[in-house]
Amino acid sequence: MTGDPQANLSGLLRGYLDAGAPVENVSAAVSSQVPGVEPEPELVVNPWDIVLCTSGTLISCENAIVVLIIFHNPSLRAPMFRLIGSLALADLLAGVGLIINFVFAYLLQSEATRLVTIGLIVASFSASVCSLLAITVDRYLSLYYALTYHSERTVTFTYVMLIMLWGTSICLGLLPILGWNCLRDESTCSVVRPLTKNNTAILSISFLFMFALMLQLYIQICKIVMRHAHQIALQHHFLATSHYVTTRKGVSTLAIILGTFAACWMPFTLYSLIADYTYPSIYTYATLLPATYNSIINPVIYAFRNQEIQKALCLVCCGCIPSSLSQRTRSPSDV
Numbered sequence: 001m002t003g004d005p006q007a008n009l010s011g012l013l014r015g016y017l018d019a020g021a022p023v024e025n026v027s028a029a030v031s032s033q034v035p036g037v038e039p040e041p042e043l044v045v046n047p048w049d050i051v052l053c054t055s056g057t058l059i060s061c062e063n064a065i066v067v068l069i070i071f072h073n074p075s076l077r078a079p080m081f082r083l084i085g086s087l088a089l090a091d092l093l094a095g096v097g098l099i100i101n102f103v104f105a106y107l108l109q110s111e112a113t114r115l116v117t118i119g120l121i122v123a124s125f126s127a128s129v130c131s132l133l134a135i136t137v138d139r140y141l142s143l144y145y146a147l148t149y150h151s152e153r154t155v156t157f158t159y160v161m162l163i164m165l166w167g168t169s170i171c172l173g174l175l176p177i178l179g180w181n182c183l184r185d186e187s188t189c190s191v192v193r194p195l196t197k198n199n200t201a202i203l204s205i206s207f208l209f210m211f212a213l214m215l216q217l218y219i220q221i222c223k224i225v226m227r228h229a230h231q232i233a234l235q236h237h238f239l240a241t242s243h244y245v246t247t248r249k250g251v252s253t254l255a256i257i258l259g260t261f262a263a264c265w266m267p268f269t270l271y272s273l274i275a276d277y278t279y280p281s282i283y284t285y286a287t288l289l290p291a292t293y294n295s296i297i298n299p300v301i302y303a304f305r306n307q308e309i310q311k312a313l314c315l316v317c318c319g320c321i322p323s324s325l326s327q328r329t330r331s332p333s334d335v
Contacts, residue, residue: 048285049102055292056098062296063092065313066303073312079158080142083135084302084309086162090127090169091295097121098292114194115177122195123173126203128295130165132261133210135302137161140217143224175199182277189277191284200272207269211262218254225254257301264294 066088070076076085097120104113138158142149182189182196190200268287275283303309 045106048282048289049105051289052098052285052292053102055289055296056095056102059095059292059295060092060099061095062299063088063095066299066309067092069303069309069312069316076308076312079154080135080138081308082158082162083131083138084306086165087128087131087135087298087302090124090131091298093124094121094128094292094295097124111183115181115183118181118192118194119173119175119177121173122176122203123169125291125295126172127166127169128298129207129210129265130169132298133214134158134161134165136214136217136221140221140224143221143228172203186277191272191275191277191279192288193277197276204269204273207265211265214261215258218258222254260297260301261294264290264297267291 067085070081070085070088097117101117101121104110104117138161141154141157148154176195176199180196180199181194183194188196188198190197192200268291271283271287304313
């Protein structure tokens with residue numbers, strides 16, 4: 001029989017002290033005799049996850065402003081603004097997904113929450129990239145079919161694009177939830193768990209295809225802008241200086257738009273094609289973080305540069321429209 005645990009503990013302590021044992025040994029012996037006393041595990045937070053959560057918060061706040069402005073302003077109902085609103089909504093959901101991912105990863109860990117979170121992130125970022133492609137198509141059509149662009153057929157085509165891009169994005173987001181994940185077989189995991197290697201390969205190849213299509217469309221847009229600027233310059237008899245300045249501004253704008261998109265998404269796209277789950281996670285974080293920055297930059301490029309959205313934002317903030325905005329006219333470089 002072991003007897004009273006308190007008596008055993010007291011006898012053990014008295015024996016150690018009588019023998020002149022060091023205090024450290026006495027503490028170790030006492031700890032070993034006390035049942036059920038275990039140190040509580042500390043919650044270690046990955047700094048990269050904090051950075052991603054911070055990016056998600058900034059993305060959500062910034063794009064929420066754009067969504068509210070477009071939703072509450074009746075004058076912003078043209079096809080272009082619907083596509084910009086789609087882009088802002090997709091980026092808003094992406095930011096919310098990053099925040100939820102951080103909360104679930106450290107507070108509500110389960111397979112179901114991981115699948116739902118990764119599904120939301122995949123669907124929202126897919127919708128964001130597809131919305132960028134749809135905006136590019138809309139800009140090309142507005143220049144190439146300038147005379148017939150403002151028609152009912154354009155509105156119908158815009159709705160078709162929105163239905164297709166959101167339907168495709170939702171389907172891509174549902175794949176992990178419906179079973180296409182690597183929770184049961186870790187050897188099939190990609191750099192982003194629980195997505196499989198085949199899943200990320202499809203997403204990456206689709207991105208490269210859309211980037212190539214956007215590049216081709218922007219080249220055609222650049223040619224149209226240069227031709228329009230040349231025609232306007234001939235009509236007003238100031239070919240040399242004005243034509244050069246306007247064309248350079250238009251080309252620079254297109255280069256910034258496409259260059260920013262490629263710089264943000266290309267590192268993660270290429271990395272996810274060549275890497276798998278055995279690679280260090282720091283490489284995944286280092287390439288994924290710039291991709292999230294694209295959702296921070298999108299409102300600046302596509303929304304806040306727009307004259308009508310600037311007017312609506314000024315009305316909300318100060319209740320007036322600056323004279324510089326009300327008197328400004330659209331030039332061929334405003335693409």
